[in-house]
Amino acid sequence: xxxxxQPTRAGVRDAAAKVAAILPPTPLFFAEIKGVEVAFKxxxxxxxxxxxxxxxxxxxxxxxxxxxxxxxxxFSSGNHAQGVAWAARELGMPAxxxxxxxxxxxxxxxxxxxxxEVVGCDRGKGVREKIAAHLAHARGAVLVPSFDDAWVIEGxxxxxxxxxxxxxxxxxxxxxxxxxxxxxGGGLAAGLALALPDAxxxxxxxxxxxxxxxxxxxxxxxEAADEAPPTACDSLQTRRVSQLTFDVLSRRSAxxxxxxxxxxxxxxxxxxHNLRIVVEPGGAVAIxxxxxGKVTPEEGMLVIVSGGNVDAxxxxxxxxxxx
Amino acid sequence: xxxxxQPTRAGVRDAAAKVAAILPPTPLFFAEIKGVEVAFKxxxxxxxxxxxxxxxxxxxxxxxxxxxxxxxxxFSSGNHAQGVAWAARELGMPAxxxxxxxxxxxxxxxxxxxxxEVVGCDRGKGVREKIAAHLAHARGAVLVPSFDDAWVIEGxxxxxxxxxxxxxxxxxxxxxxxxxxxxxGGGLAAGLALALPDAxxxxxxxxxxxxxxxxxxxxxxxEAADEAPPTACDSLQTRRVSQLTFDVLSRRSAxxxxxxxxxxxxxxxxxxHNLRIVVEPGGAVAIxxxxxGKVTPEEGMLVIVSGGNVDAxxxxxxxxxxx
Numbered sequence: 001x002x003x004x005x006q007p008t009r010a011g012v013r014d015a016a017a018k019v020a021a022i023l024p025p026t027p028l029f030f031a032e033i034k035g036v037e038v039a040f041k042x043x044x045x046x047x048x049x050x051x052x053x054x055x056x057x058x059x060x061x062x063x064x065x066x067x068x069x070x071x072x073x074x075f076s077s078g079n080h081a082q083g084v085a086w087a088a089r090e091l092g093m094p095a096x097x098x099x100x101x102x103x104x105x106x107x108x109x110x111x112x113x114x115x116x117e118v119v120g121c122d123r124g125k126g127v128r129e130k131i132a133a134h135l136a137h138a139r140g141a142v143l144v145p146s147f148d149d150a151w152v153i154e155g156x157x158x159x160x161x162x163x164x165x166x167x168x169x170x171x172x173x174x175x176x177x178x179x180x181x182x183x184x185g186g187g188l189a190a191g192l193a194l195a196l197p198d199a200x201x202x203x204x205x206x207x208x209x210x211x212x213x214x215x216x217x218x219x220x221x222x223e224a225a226d227e228a229p230p231t232a233c234d235s236l237q238t239r240r241v242s243q244l245t246f247d248v249l250s251r252r253s254a255x256x257x258x259x260x261x262x263x264x265x266x267x268x269x270x271x272x273h274n275l276r277i278v279v280e281p282g283g284a285v286a287i288x289x290x291x292x293g294k295v296t297p298e299e300g301m302l303v304i305v306s307g308g309n310v311d312a313x314x315x316x317x318x319x320x321x322x323x
Numbered sequence: 324x325x326x327x328x329q330p331t332r333a334g335v336r337d338a339a340a341k342v343a344a345i346l347p348p349t350p351l352f353f354a355e356i357k358g359v360e361v362a363f364k365x366x367x368x369x370x371x372x373x374x375x376x377x378x379x380x381x382x383x384x385x386x387x388x389x390x391x392x393x394x395x396x397x398f399s400s401g402n403h404a405q406g407v408a409w410a411a412r413e414l415g416m417p418a419x420x421x422x423x424x425x426x427x428x429x430x431x432x433x434x435x436x437x438x439x440e441v442v443g444c445d446r447g448k449g450v451r452e453k454i455a456a457h458l459a460h461a462r463g464a465v466l467v468p469s470f471d472d473a474w475v476i477e478g479x480x481x482x483x484x485x486x487x488x489x490x491x492x493x494x495x496x497x498x499x500x501x502x503x504x505x506x507x508g509g510g511l512a513a514g515l516a517l518a519l520p521d522a523x524x525x526x527x528x529x530x531x532x533x534x535x536x537x538x539x540x541x542x543x544x545x546e547a548a549d550e551a552p553p554t555a556c557d558s559l560q561t562r563r564v565s566q567l568t569f570d571v572l573s574r575r576s577a578x579x580x581x582x583x584x585x586x587x588x589x590x591x592x593x594x595x596h597n598l599r600i601v602v603e604p605g606g607a608v609a610i611x612x613x614x615x616g617k618v619t620p621e622e623g624m625l626v627i628v629s630g631g632n633v634d635a636x637x638x639x640x641x642x643x644x645x646x
Contacts, residue, residue: 024492027350027368044599045350106596169347269635273429276367276601276631308599312592316642319635 004150007244011154012195015058016161022057022090023047026159028166031274033290036297039176040275041163044283044308048110050235051159051188051306052076052083052146058155059144060087068093072144073136075099075121075128077234078107079307080146085116096141098132104234104280104311123237147187148242157191163302164196177300180204180286183212183256184236186245188306193252199302201254202295204285206231206264212241212249213256221246232261232314235282235307257295259288262323267291269319271305278315283307327473330567334477335518338381339484345380345413346370349482351489354597356613359620362495363598364486367606367631371433373558374482374511374629375399375406375469381478382467383410391416395467396459398422398444398451400557401430402630403469408439419464421455427557427603427634446560470510471565480514486625487519500623503527503609506535506579507559509568511629516575522625524577525618527608529554529587535564535572536579544569555584555637558605558630580618582611585646590614592642594628601638606630 029040043051060072071094074084081097088095095116099108100123111118119135121128136143145152160179167175176199183189183203189212193201203212208229214222223240231237259267264281267288271279279287283306289295290303310318352363366374383395394417397407404420411418418439422431423446434441442458444451459466468475483502490498499522506512506526512535516524526535531552537545546563554560582590587604590611594602602610606629612618613626633641 024350024489027347029368030370045352047353049599166347272601272638273635276372278595278599278601312596312642315595316639319639320643 004244007150007153007190007194007248009194009197011150012157012191013161015054015155016158018061019054019057019155019158020162023053025162025166028163029275033297036299038290038297038301038303039167040303040305041159042275042277042305043159044277044279044305048079048082048086049307049309050079050082051156052079053086054158055152055155055187056080056083056087056144058158059149059151060084060091060093062151063142067142070139071095071141073132073139073141074144074146075132076146077237078103078111079235079309081111081116082107082114084144085111085114089115096135098128098135100128104309106311107309110309147185147245150244153187153191153244153248154194155191156188157195159304160192160195172300174300176302178202178298179302179304180289180295181304182236182282182285182306184238184282186212186241186249188304189254190245190248193248193254201249201252202289203249203254203256204289205256205258206233206236206285207258207260209233209236210256210258213258215241215246216250216254216256219250232264233282233285235280236285257289259285259292259294263288263292265318265321265323272319277305278308278310279305280307280310327567330473330476330513330517330571332517332520334473335480335514336484338377338478339481341381341384342377342478342481343485346376348485348489351486352598356620359622361613361620361624361626362490363626363628364482365598365600365628366482367600367602367628371402371405371409372630372632373402373406374479375402376409377481378475378478378510379403379406379410379467381481382472382474383407383414383416385474386465390465393463394418396455396462396464397467397469398455399469400426400560401434402558402632404434404439405430405437407467408434408437412438419458421451421458423451427632429634430632433632470508470568473567476510476514476567476571477517478514479511480518482627483515483518495623497623499625501525501621502625502627503612503618504627505559505605505608505629507561507605509535509564509572511627512577513568513571516571516577524572524575526572526577526579527612528579528581529556529559529608530581530583532556532559533579533581536581538564538569539573539577539579542573555587556605556608558603559608580612582608582615582617586611586615588641588644588646595642600628601631601633602628603630603633
């Protein structure tokens with residue numbers, strides 16, 4: 001039996017210190033929704049446009065120096081890819097990313113421009129995981145999963161420590177009482193749950209891809225249906241969450257909600273107008289849950305805006321619509 | 324003869340300390356233009372979506388407490404309006420803003436939502452200044468000019484001190500060697516010139532509204548032509564700069580360039596794609612100057628992104644274009 005390393009709050013605090021040493025905090029914005037002022041953490045403004053830079057940095061810096069020359073391998077639709085590519089470049093390590101052929105161009109181009117090698121694959125069930133594992137084995141490289149990994153979960157959780165510090169700086173002494181976050185495989189959500197042990201946790205997914213919501217309700221992991229509907233949230237199309245992320249969230253009694261595609265577009269427009277930031281569909285689902293009345297805004301609420309990597313034409317089309 | 328208070332570097336430092344006590348620093352982003360990494364200061368991410376919050380805060384906090392109940396009056400197409408309204412609300416002062424009828428809806432709505440009274444006027448030569456002066460006299464209120472004022476110039480200059488500190492935090496020990504900034508009346512540009520005594524200064528204006536550029540070349544103040552062409556840069560349509568701002572920039576041998584409307588739209592799209600932020604036309608002119616090759620990017624360059632208040636439909640139209 002393999003002993004799987006479990007993510008811990010101490011690990012999240014360690015990750016937060018490592019991240020703070022290399023990346024300035026992302027802004028915390030305040031805006032009213034339904035008359036209540038809520039805090040928005042703009043991880044879309046990270047250098048790679050997403051929170052994934054945190055987990056990648058915490059994981060790659062934990063690789064023994066003697067192992068670094070063999071590099072890392074990751075599979076990702078794009079944001080984790082960029083995070084790993086960024087961290088590898090900073091550390092002078094080679095990186096290979098297995099990426100679905102239908103990933104947004106902007107994510108593929110950016111991964112390449114960060115110096116990583118990109119290998120294309122179909123978005124089929126388990127295909128990219130297998131290719132990545134094969135490549136890592138062949139090269140002696142470290143495989144860096146996008147969420148099913150204690151280091152990665154701890155790294156993503158650093159955003160919670162950073163936001164907590166910002167609440168203090170703003171004089172919000174009661175701290176974060178409820179965090180609402182986008183959820184794909186659950187790495188970010190689980191990290192936040194560890195970072196903020198006293199906060200309520202709500203995870204938000206696109207309709208049809210709300211397998212974490214269903215899993216938390218059922219008490220065991222349920223997969224997304226094979227016939228799950230199309231969604232603009234490329235970053236949240238995870239068919240199955242992991243035992244690590246599920247366990248952390250389940251122990252914290254996290255709950256989930258699902259939002260519709262039109263609600264997500266409304267949230268993207270709201271963010272452009274009210275926060276003056278560009279948000280990708282998957283990055284806007286937590287905002288969407290509040291705007292659609294599926295989560296009730298309250299004082300001390302932290303809403304995670306997780307990413308801003310969206311193709312220019314797709315984004316222009318969303319802003320030009322009125323739905 | 325009235326002695327006009329002159330803005331000073333000590334005043335800028337004082338303003339920077341006052342601003343830092345109430346507002347977190349705006350992000351400093353790095354991105355490559357023509358292969359050179361340049362820093363972008365996103366003042367569009369201030370709570371009111373523009374740097375004007377700085378000058379307003381420095382000016383209003385300098386008003387004697389016994390005078391505060393009589394309030395303030397300002398004239399502005401919108402960003403200064405919001406800055407004054409925000410500062411007045413923080414200090415519990417009444418504020419009246421004289422605003423042209425054709426100001427962007429988003430700026431008008433936001434000024435109202437900050438609790439200010441808005442008085443409409445035509446965008447005619449000198450009209451709003453006269454209305455504002457009359458209102459201030461009638462109420463015993465303090466008139467807060469948008470750029471022709473030592474306090475306001477010093478306040479805007481605080482962005483230079485803040486950026487300099489960020490350069491240090493990023494380990495850029497050579498500091499800011501050249502600052503490129505949008506210019507309307509020149510308050511921001513003059514403030515930056517005082518804040519950064521060793522940096523070269525380039526001011527950027529829309530074509531036809533490049534009266535600061537022409538003034539700096541001529542050695543005396545030249546006005547914009549009566550038949551100046553239409554521009555999307557509502558925040559930079561200043562017919563005549565002031566002696567205070569001109570003198571500071573002239574002494575520092577600042578120079579100017581003008582950018583075309585299509586170049587400004589390209590810069591707005593570039594910022595959405597590369598910095599993931601929403602920028603108004605007037606806020607994008609310095610980026611435009613670099614992208615259009617009118618200013619050569621160099622190491623140690625600071626590019627000011629001054630504002631992000633743009634009507635949703637106008638912004639969607641810019642992103643949907645391809646010019």
